[in-house]
Amino acid sequence: MTDKQTNSIVAKIIGAGAAFLAALVVQKVLALAWKAKTGHKPPAADDQGDAGLAEVVAAAAITGALVAMSRVLATRGTARFTAQVDDGPDLNPMD
Template identity: 75%
Template sequence: MDDKQSQSIIAKLVGTGVALGAAVVVQKIITQAWKAKTGHKPPAADDQGDAGLAEIVAAAALTGALVAISRVLATRGTARFTAKL
């Protein structure tokens, strides 16, 4: 394995770690914001609560969109950073 390939693998591993970390942080922020706005945590897949369909759809859409955006931005940022090294 040459030096270029090993740098690429390291960049992918670091990028994956940063993306996962960003997704966790965004998830925590969403949970806190949802709780501040509604008084309870957003509905989860395994909840047996009485959340309505609109609330479930809103929580899923918001969470999915923001987590996906954070992962993309983290991955791109990491790729730019490792390219400079």
């Protein structure tokens, strides 16, 4: 296995971890914001509560959009970072 393949695998693992953590943070922040605004936690799929359809749809749409956006941004940021690390510093100042 070449160094480039190893770096690619490491970048994918780091990217997946960053995307997972970003999604987790967004869900926690959203739950806190939802509770501050409505006084209760956002409705979940297994809740037997009395949340209306509009509230369930709004919670699902907001959560889905924000989690997807955070995953994309985390994955792109990780890809940029690993590309810079893979390229390494410019050691030849004569170029």
